[in-house]
Amino acid sequence: MFPWNYGFEWTAASAIFLGAFYTVIAIVAATVVRALVQARGMMAGGEAERIRWLSEFHDLPQQARVCRHALTGEVSGEACSHGFDCGNCEKHAEFVGAQPAAAPQNIEEEIFGMAFPLDRLYHRGHTWVRPEGDGSVTVGLDELGRRLVGVPDGVDLPKPGTRLRTNGIGWQIQKRGAAVRVLAPVDGEVVDSGGAERGGFLRVKPFAGTFDFRHLLTAAELRPWMLREMERLQLALADARAPALADGGVPVEDIPASDPATDWDAVWGEMFLEG
Amino acid sequence: MDKAFIARGVRRCSTGKFVLWIAPWAALLVFGLYSAGLCLVKGLNQTNMDNRFVFGLWIFLDLTVIALGAGAFFTGFLLYIIKVKEMKAVINSAVVIGLVCYSGAVAALLVDVGQPLRFWFTFWYPNVHSMLTEVTFCITCYLTVLAIEYLPIVLRNRKLRQVPGFLVFEFELHKLVYVLAGVGTFLSFFHQGSLGGLFGVLRGHPFAFREGLAVWPSTFFLFILSAAAVGPSFILLTTWVASKISRKRLVEAQVLQRLGRISGLLLTAYVLAKTMDTLIWINRTSPGTGFPAWQYYSWKPFGTWILFAEIVVFGLIPALILVAPRLRARTGWLVSAATLACLGIALNRFVQTVQTLALPTLGFDPFLSYAPSWQEVGTFLGVVAFGMLVYSLSFRYLNLFPQERDLQAAAVPAEEPVLAGRY
Amino acid sequence: MKAKQYGMTIDIDRCTGCGACMVACAVENNVPPVPEGANDRKGITWIRVFPINNGAEWPGRQSAFVPVLCQQCGEHTPCVSVCPQQAVQVDPATGIVGQMPERCLGCRYCMAACPYHARYFNWWDPSWPAGMEKALNPDVAPRMRGVVEKCNFCHGRWHAAKQRAAARGQQEIDPADYVPACVEACPTGAIEFGDLNDSQSTVARTAGEDHSFRLLEKLGTDPKIHYRSKRDWVRRVAAAPGKEEAHG
């Protein structure tokens, strides 16, 4: 193996053979080392959350990844390839350019007996973002999300000063021994939090300047999205061998309470987009 | 109770059921370890091998599983090098299969040598002209590669992924996986080949001896081809078996068909090459060494039927089934063809090892037979059990079949969705 | 100093199958007695005498004995090229194929490669009845379990002869001074030993005689053991590859 070992000869054969061997070793080692180095860099750069989302997004089932424009029927049903980051999706830019979101007529939309105030934007992870006057936003669980969790056993809200990343972990809700993680809808720093009994809400101020809301759903997209979500909920529940929703699928106030036997962990995972 | 480890959105049997499933395999593994231990402590006198039958069940096992494990490198090659997207559905499973086969083979080899403590001699004082050196180097390297390829799959486990570092490393490693796939292909190419060369160079055994290119006898290339041909078949087979046992749809039908098609095309090529090689051997190589080829087949039970079985029954027939789209489309045909192909490779390796050693060379040699001792069989079963365990555990806790979740969602009888057909 | 090509000629017509060569070889090279459970396929017999016959029944029946040892192949020596760790090497000075037990991994690939089955594996650790180890040959180290060994023309004797020659201040070994144990033990002098390169030597002469042949010559391994027999059937059976008549 080494020139100083017994019986080693500098022949063409040994040169080729050992050459190839060492090359392979080198390449493999280099690959692993590079991956490690890169990973360190990423960790240092606080990219962990983004990457977590990307890999979870990759594991999500097809119909959870449907593009928002597919929901509205602008394009035929295809999956998003940007991890719901419409900010750098040229297609999205085109669509928005084609018809800018019109201002809502009424102040609230009622879907399946659930109220969705239109003074705010919605995130695919069932959170809403309400811009406040001072440039900060309030973040909270949307109605379906709230009903999905019902009365939480506990909520771990991030302390003020925590830096949130879009699609990173916003906060966690304890219920039935499972930890449901709620995706953060925006980048920003937590300034205040509360409302544990209603699933919790956060007050978030942007890192710098203003927020980017491009990836959030607007009023027009709300209904189609919710329809799809209800379908998914149906499937998830059926999948979890739970009885279909009461009366044509109007979610009750506390869905888990309606049927304790169900594998709610799975349902939550499905609905809160856990990979 | 182990729910926290099982990926979201896939269904797995209860822990109790799973324990019941692996318990017998675990027992078998323990028995295997005991047998192997006997051979290591008391020496190879525990086996029924002898000075004429120097290789037995174990070498046959090694050659066979390594051929079947070729699916790992070949699927990787298809997916990452020539971008056959369907392979994404089975690549993880393929990697696990490969890891299982190769680690099993290496374990068996370590028991098989007389002085396991000296395994590193081969690396320290390599004789670069020996096919076995090539095999040893390539297999150990490739096993490392497989382990590295297996790592990301493990790190994506639901529990482990919660460690941010793991996920990020997995993410980064996955970006570079094509490099590993390339290296793996290179290594596999050579060790599959040299496994064939192992017997092809045996000038002393005209039954196995073949002429070839440069330092490589024709069996070198035949083994590469056959391994590449059967690898996908084996992946196909294991996937099918896994979905039958777990009663789940794991991949879309066309994935299996694609595998079958690839396997079929290569198998056809292999059968042609093998036939040509056999003809050359019968008419030139063998007579050249003073051995008329017919005499090999004059020893019962190894009549010419074995040649026929190898080339036609287990070669041509599955090849034809797999290349015919209409037959391939029927799961029954697809699976049985794949099975035939895998059996064919096993038979070929059997002929290479056992028949070669059984046939006499000297005029006054007897024709020998050999039956493995229970210690050999035990070790053999231990390797099989090891494979089953690793695969079962991986199947339960890791995401071997990315399509499973979607297929499962699709399979759910969604009763009248609200305002159905609205879009 | 001119390179030697040590070789043998074995006259099958003179071999009585007494087995003295096998025993003498075992004594010389400290080959252990057979352990419990060994048979003729697990035993260690560096030189092994095979009884052969012409396949006929009485009165046509004829029998003979063929001693087979390592044929010390000169060309593409099958065992050398296959050994993964250079435990087998041909000594250019003597043409003897040497096996290094302390280097051997015990993979047995060389045994599979040898068409003459002249290589033997230590399936057991060597063991002798109590006290008998006192009678071991001091010039040869016993081999451990799990390694391959074979005839090396009594390398111990070659070494000793070399030293004696050196003591006499000579380069060359006196041919009479170096004779393998089997040659020395053969009661009928059926085995001749010497330097095939030395045209004066008996082996060089007898190897060239008619009726002399080598085992599986067509394999092209150029064995240095030459056999002789005046009986056609012996040459036919002994030299034939495999069996030449079909089997049922």
Added chain:
Amino acid sequence: MKATRRDLFKFAAGGAAGLALTPMPWRLVTDTALWSENWPGIPRPARGEIRTRFTHCALCPAGCPVKARCVGDQPVSLRGLAGRPLCAFGLTGHHLPYHANRVSRGDPEGAAQAVRAALSRRGANESVAVLDLRPGRTASWTYRRAMGALPGGLYLAAQSGLPAIDLRAAKTILSFGVPVLDGWGTPANVLAARAQFRLIEAEAVESHTAMLADEWLPLREGSQDALASGIRHILTAGAAGIPSGEAAERSGLPEATIVAVAQELARGDAVVLAREETDAVTELNRMLGGRAIVRRREAPAPFHWTRTAAPVTRFDAVPDQSIRALLIDESVSDGYFPWDAVERKLAPEATVVVFASSRAGYGAHAGFVLPAAVYPEIADDIPAAIDSTAATFRLAVPLVEAPATVVNPTRFVAELAGVDAGDALRERANAIEQSGRGTVLSYTDSRSTPLRDIKADAFWKILHEGGCWEDEARDQSPGEPRASAPAVVAMTWEMRMARGPLSPLVTKLYQESNLRVRT
């Protein structure tokens, strides 16, 4: 600070990496390799000064000269002299002291008392006897003297005064199962003469001799006499024996073959050898009257021995149930009687004492088994082989010291009878020396000198340092083809395998090769 699991992992990883950089792991692997070369149980051969010593092989009457290569005093290999090679057994003689089933201890005192008691209880026509399985040696003389001195003492042997076979005088040899080419007589002589005689081996199985014989007659088991008298019938033109047709019938050989053999024997200088000598064979020999059967003059013995020695009684001549006490010297044997034959001669509750080195013999049946020395421990002379026409005197000089427990059979018997045999070998040597006959061959300088030119001491010295005396050749008087001999089984290869003593290495011949397996 408190250590988390993470720290533990880090530590382990770091430790492993660090360890890999130290020489320790590498050292470890090298050591395992070294250990694998000489792990416990693999003996290291003793080294030391290499000496050469001479003796004679006492395993059979061939008494081949032995050149022993010794480390210090321990023989590590044996070889023959030029033209006097050793057989497979002789080559491994130096292993025999260590053979597995060796008799290690016995009860000499008890045995002696038992024999004395038996003597005192001896009935009128009962006897106390020594059975000598290798007659014709000095020890045999001692036994005869002892038995001569004892009341009712008998000296028993298989055969007495057997004629010798002069192979040089034989043109045709018809052998009934005698392993002529497989250890019979003096192998060197047989090989030397082989070219001159034609060998017809009549044997049921294809033994080595049968394989190598000029002709093999696969006759039926036990049809030896039929064939013999069939041949006689042909030679005497029907005057004696059974018709060849019947002989063919019984032996399973074609009549033509028998006739052909008969004609071949008729050409003269033919001799018939048989493993079991029977009247039919003897008659055939007498009729052929070949010159090959000669009488051999025995080596001189001291006069007072011959005067007091008991006669040699043929074993089968002893009346049944008449032996009160039987002492069997099995330490060396050239043949043996099946135990039932021996048992028949014993009186009820007879005392049987066996001197043996191997448990595989009579020991199983005897009341007392006394450990005897085994070659190369024994100090004894070796009688002339059946094929040597002149008397010889050569010593088996001990190469290895016998264990303290062994009993010397001759001394035991001599003491029993109160005969002084302390220095029998020396006395015999002197007697020979006084006769001044023959020549002495010294192996050390391979010079042969007429005995008369040598002093007694010098003669004794030569005998001990490797040398032998051979009687002068004189015109042979034809030997008397003897009438039927008792059913003694000649020492053949198979018998050695069965009764030993045997070096474990001989397994090479019958277990690790198919050389000696009948297939």
